[in-house]
Amino acid sequence: MASIKLPGFSSSLIKARFLPFNHDGSRGNTVVCIRRDVDPLSLEFSSTNSLRTLSLRSYASSSPVISAKLTTEASAKVIDGKSVAKTIRDEVAAEVSRMKDAIGVAPGLAVILVGNKKDSATYVRNKKKACESVGINSFEVHLPEDSAEQEVLKFISGFNDDPTVHGILVQLPLPSHMNEQNILNAVSLEKDVDGFHPLNIGRLAMRGRDPLFVPCTPKGCVELLHRYGVEIKGKRAVVIGRSNIVGMPAALLLQREDATVSIVHSRTKNPEEVTRQADIIISAVGQPNMVRGNWIKPGAVIIDVGINPVEDSKSPRGYQLVGDVCYEEACKVASAITPVPGGVGPMTIAMLLSNTLISAKRMHNFQ
Incomplete structure (x- = not known):
């Protein structure tokens, strides 16, 4: 066991052990700090993709929290809407073909x-x-x-x-x-x-009622969460934007999935503080790079609906498309994020095709 020095403390009180495995069983370098006057029951562990910290708090004294931090390079998983949309389109094509063969419609x-x-x-x-x-x-x-x-x-x-x-x-x-x-x-x-x-x-x-159709973009957002195995039930979700097309129906959909939902809009006070509570963020506000890295709870999942043109002299088109979320900052904090472009956009059209197929099946009573 090696000793490490922390400001204001004697090295004789602090010992550090570097374990070859993280708390979830994966390989890594977790730093464990042991102080002689700390109750073992007061250990607190927090983990993110980029930072793992074990904090020791002595509840019997007024001593400050001691944290030893080891930063590792990590980035969020990319939620590939283009790939998922292609899979859905293939599924729709197969059903359309089956319908044509069966009833000629x-x-x-x-x-x-x-x-x-x-x-x-x-x-x-x-x-x-x-x-x-x-x-x-x-x-x-x-x-x-x-x-x-x-x-x-x-x-x-x-x-x-x-x-x-x-x-x-x-x-x-x-x-x-x-x-x-x-x-x-x-x-x-x-x-x-x-x-x-x-x-x-x-x-x-309304609870207990089902719409014939769900708006395509919000439906695509939730479908991405499902296909990437993101648990929604019981999670805190924040929807940024309250438009009739995306924000409002996205909030309703998440509520149907048993998330605890907050909506951030132009009159929200301290929007970054509200957003920082979220396990899941859906941003659909149309403001380039509005959501910064310090708005995001470590490990949150981000669905970025925004598609905003921003001037870029290096681009042949003179601009580049960016989302509502500052991708470079967010991907260092979040556990998963949609890119812009290539995230939600392809899903919107895929959901439109799916809804059209659902309508045709319903009208012709085709199972």
């Missing part, structure tokens, strides 16, 4: 795009490609920016009545002169594969 998804926003057009194009890759029929309507709201409602009504269409998606955001609530409410509840209809959201919020 292929699921159909209709997408309505209003205006010429480049990012919205890109999303719609990616959704169309994804549908084709798994055998789902896609129908697309592209209307000019100055279209009347009534024109959008007319197309929704047509798709509601079309038996070959099993899912209807209105690409958001809509132009400012349109009433988003009226348009989303017009989509048939049974074809609301985006999960935005108020009845679907209401059922999601």
Whole structure:
């Protein structure tokens, strides 16, 4: 056993033993400190990926806590949304093929795009490609920016009545002169594969009720947690952001999974202190690198929904995409984290395909 000196203490009182195994049985260098006047029952152990500390506290005296720390290089596990999304798409493709062979029906998804926003057009194009890759029929309507709201409602009504269409998606955001609530409410509840209809959201919020569809991005976040074996039940979860599209339904989903949920938003006081309590963090606020490493509890799991362009003169595009969470800092503290890009984004489209398949199966009573 070797002696180590700590400030303010005699080396004769402190002994250190370096054990070849950590408390979980894995190999490592855990430092055990022994002080003669310390009750063995007062030992406290804390562990993170990057730092392992054994603290000795003497409850019989007013002596300060003594900690010996050994830092090791470690980083969070990367939650690969791209890989998981591919697996889900393969599963959907297999079920679509089985459905076609059994009853001669292929699921159909209709997408309505209003205006010429480049990012919205890109999303719609990616959704169309994804549908084709798994055998789902896609129908697309592209209307000019100055279209009347009534024109959008007319197309929704047509798709509601079309038996070959099993899912209807209105690409958001809509132009400012349109009433988003009226348009989303017009989509048939049974074809609301985006999960935005108020009845679907209401059922999601109520115990003992099940929505026909869950919004795709929050559903993808929770699916990633499931597929990576992250326990949700009984854990403390913080959702950063309270939008109707991600934040609010993500909080409801986590609550359904028996997590204890807090929501951090623009009026939250001391958001970093609230976030630091979380075992699971889902951030969907749209602020680049807002969540810093010191906001994060050691060992927490982070799902970063944010996709924010930040100027980067070294990039050929002149910008790079970053999340709401400062990845370089967070990966040194968290146990697992989604990258940006390649994390939640691919999962959103995978969940849309899954919801469309679910809708088609339900309408045709196909098991």
